Amino acid sequence: DVKVTQSSRYLVKRTGEKVFLECVQDMDHENMFWYRQDPGLGLRLIYFSYDVKMKEKGDIPEGYSVSREKKERFSLILESASTSQTSMYLCASSLSRGGYEQYFGPGTRLTVT
């Protein structure tokens, strides 16, 4: 069974703080993804990575950065958190490029006050 875990289920941070969200997968998947999920907007892709140290911007990268130093770990960084970044953040991984199932983590509900 593929397991994707995220460092926190719930997180409350203050405006301006630097926030780290971590994701770990245990199936040696090449691809990893960060999405944010907001009501009525579905799953919007923030960043993805197809290899260690490789990253590509998704549709809404502004205000975020990512890091992938090891194959199994993909971190999302909010350099200076804002209230507009209050959301549910979902990490996912897939075997390789193209047509493969994505396995999701449980999500982190981030509240920025």
Add this chain to the structure above:
Amino acid sequence: GENVEQHPSTLSVQEGDSAVIKCTYSDSASNYFPWYKQELGKRPQLIIDIRSNVGEKKDQRIAVTLNKTAKHFSLHITETQPEDSAVYFCAASADNNNDMRFGAGTRLTVKP
């Protein structure tokens, strides 16, 4: 890049009725079309997928159809049950891409 549109945003049916959710995509290179189900408070999970070399795929009460010419695909759920109540997402990707794009989701409610 790929753009996936999904309709309707909400759908309410009576138990035992059928439900249909439709998606359109923009990138003609897309050839993999999965559907995910997300129950309340849980992570999205794949329920069925289809590749562009087939027009229809069925798994018990759920089926997906694909029209590559029109660039649309649909999820069909027959004999709906209360446990089918969830948010459903369609998605599209291509073999030569690393990313996947999702629709905005459909909240399905099955009334007992």
